[in-house]
Amino acid sequence: FVRALRSKGRKQLSPPGPWSFPIIGNLFQLGDHPYLTLMEMRKKYGDVFLLKLGMVPVLVVNGMEMVKQVLLKDGEHFAGRPNMYTFSFLAEGKSLSFSVNYGESWKLHKKIASKALRTLSNAEAKSSTCSCLLEEHVTEEVSELVTVFVELSSKNGGFDPRNAITCAVANVVCALCFGKRYDHSDEEFLKIVKTNDDLLKASSAANPADFIPCLRYLPLQIINSPQKFYQALNGFIALHVQDHLATYDKDHIRDITDALINVCHNKYATTKTGTLNDSEIISTVNDLFGAGFETVSTCLYWSFLYLIHYPEIQAKIQEEIDGNIGLKPPRFEDRKIFPYTEAFINEVFRHASFLPFTIPHCTTADTTLNGYFIPRKTCTFINMYQVNHDETIWDNPSLFRPDRFLNENRELNKSLVEKVLIFGMGIRKCLGEDVARNEIFIFITTVLQQLKLKKCPRAKLDLTPAYGLVMRPKPYQLQILRLRGGFLIQF
Numbered sequence: 001f002v003r004a005l006r007s008k009g010r011k012q013l014s015p016p017g018p019w020s021f022p023i024i025g026n027l028f029q030l031g032d033h034p035y036l037t038l039m040e041m042r043k044k045y046g047d048v049f050l051l052k053l054g055m056v057p058v059l060v061v062n063g064m065e066m067v068k069q070v071l072l073k074d075g076e077h078f079a080g081r082p083n084m085y086t087f088s089f090l091a092e093g094k095s096l097s098f099s100v101n102y103g104e105s106w107k108l109h110k111k112i113a114s115k116a117l118r119t120l121s122n123a124e125a126k127s128s129t130c131s132c133l134l135e136e137h138v139t140e141e142v143s144e145l146v147t148v149f150v151e152l153s154s155k156n157g158g159f160d161p162r163n164a165i166t167c168a169v170a171n172v173v174c175a176l177c178f179g180k181r182y183d184h185s186d187e188e189f190l191k192i193v194k195t196n197d198d199l200l201k202a203s204s205a206a207n208p209a210d211f212i213p214c215l216r217y218l219p220l221q222i223i224n225s226p227q228k229f230y231q232a233l234n235g236f237i238a239l240h241v242q243d244h245l246a247t248y249d250k251d252h253i254r255d256i257t258d259a260l261i262n263v264c265h266n267k268y269a270t271t272k273t274g275t276l277n278d279s280e281i282i283s284t285v286n287d288l289f290g291a292g293f294e295t296v297s298t299c300l301y302w303s304f305l306y307l308i309h310y311p312e313i314q315a316k317i318q319e320e321i322d323g324n325i326g327l328k329p330p331r332f333e334d335r336k337i338f339p340y341t342e343a344f345i346n347e348v349f350r351h352a353s354f355l356p357f358t359i360p361h362c363t364t365a366d367t368t369l370n371g372y373f374i375p376r377k378t379c380t381f382i383n384m385y386q387v388n389h390d391e392t393i394w395d396n397p398s399l400f401r402p403d404r405f406l407n408e409n410r411e412l413n414k415s416l417v418e419k420v421l422i423f424g425m426g427i428r429k430c431l432g433e434d435v436a437r438n439e440i441f442i443f444i445t446t447v448l449q450q451l452k453l454k455k456c457p458r459a460k461l462d463l464t465p466a467y468g469l470v471m472r473p474k475p476y477q478l479q480i481l482r483l484r485g486g487f488l489i490q491f
């Protein structure tokens with residue numbers, strides 16, 4: 001393929017790139033932190049270069065302008081997903097996020113999923129004090145999270161908040177998708193949270209079978225264990241969806257699963273191709289469930305780490321809470337009057353860049369980029385980490401400095417916020433950006449309204465990530481002090 005690409009390049013230039021070994025290509029040159037290696041390679045080869053991962057040619061795109069070219073201006077040409085082994089067993093290839101089938105029916109699928117998510121998130125809250133159902137679910141979960149933190153603290157002093165955060169965020173997704181929340185100690189729930197964790201660990205390095213096809217047939221754990229975990233997760237979701245299909249009542253939409261069934265039964269039911277069948281409904285719920293849980297909980301785990309590492313930043317958020325709402329529960333609409341907190345969240349997105357790449361893209365047709373010829377079906381990596389640490393955009397990018405997002409009047413600089421690349425952009429942009437931003441805001445402000453977070457005495461905090469599909473911080477512990485109306489209550 002690469003030879004064909006390079007020879008075609010005699011007439012039409014192919015992108016530059018490093019020399020590669022037979023079979024393994026440049027796979028082992030990527031190291032423990034591929035986004036950093038690729039940033040280094042950019043210095044030599046420029047914003048667009050080609051390497052080989054195993055036997056697969058991969059186009060790497062860096063630099064804000066080039067990324068915009070690929071995701072916005074030439075969006076249709078780069079909107080596919082590559083045919084990777086790992087993607088193929090995700091929801092048996094019917095996944096909205098990972099399916100290789102890009103076209104009109106995929107576009108309709110995304111529209112349906114987006115509408116179901118929006119409708120349910122904005123649905124009327126059951127209690128009168130919340131503006132919508134999503135706000136109500138999040139408020140309920142964060143209040144439970146504070147209780148769990150207090151319990152953990154009184155038992156152990158310092159504790160690792162990760163599991164409690166994951167359970168709280170998973171519960172928001174469960175409530176949205178299935179109208180059901182679980183106790184943090186529920187066994188079925190913990191099993192699924194653990195399966196998701198195992199899945200991430202198992203997929204934390206690139207699966208070699210994605211890039212060296214013959215390895216698919218070897219009974220090796222690293223190659224086959226992600227599949228085992230995906231199947232367990234699919235099974236859990238399929239059970240819930242089957243149950244909804246059996247009890248569905250069009251006059252009483254309980255959650256996203258019902259909303260999807262409803263859309264499929266109503267509006268699009270007239271055209272055969274314009275609807276989702278039951279297994280596509282399962283895979284859509286699977287997409288929302290999977291995407292909405294690990295990303296948000298990882299972001300919160302990072303946020304709490306930054307807050308204990310920079311207590312002065314935590315104090316500024318607490319001042320903003322005291323000044324704006326005092327003891328009233330935070331609401332989504334408060335984001336407008338919390339510029340510093342919003343700046344902090346955007347700085348976490350930028351600095352941690354816990355999703356260093358988008359999900360891989362793939363060209364849907366022969367195309368050109370920056371004067372180079374790119375054939376159809378070329379796997380494309382978008383290096384979001386590089387854009388978020390580009391010195392031509394960010395002053396001293398390695399510093400964690402929320403203030404960079406505020407103008408001289410201490411208002412949020414929206415045009416700078418738009419330069420943070422964490423949800424992707426264009427046709428394949430994340431479906432859950434609004435949900436995620438609202439959810440993260442409520443979690444952080446509610447926790448800091450009630451608790452002061454502290455690092456454990458003498459603990460050394462490490463802000464470098466452990467590399468994985470979603471980059472988490474290395475495990476850490478924190479301590480809490482309870483706040484009531486600005487007073488500290490010591491445990």
Ligand code: HEM
Nearest residue numbers: 096097291292295296358359422423424428430431432436
């Ligand atoms: C896709 C980021 C939360 C649903 C994506 C992509 C990124 C991303 C980078 C891939 C874009 C691309 O391939 O170009 C994030 C981050 C989140 C978050 C950073 C939280 C901080 C959520 C939530 C949901 C969600 C809460 C839903 C409840 C999806 C879906 C896709 C997606 C369905 C696939 C879109 C497609 O393939 O067209 N997200 N996401 N995400 N996200 Fe999110």
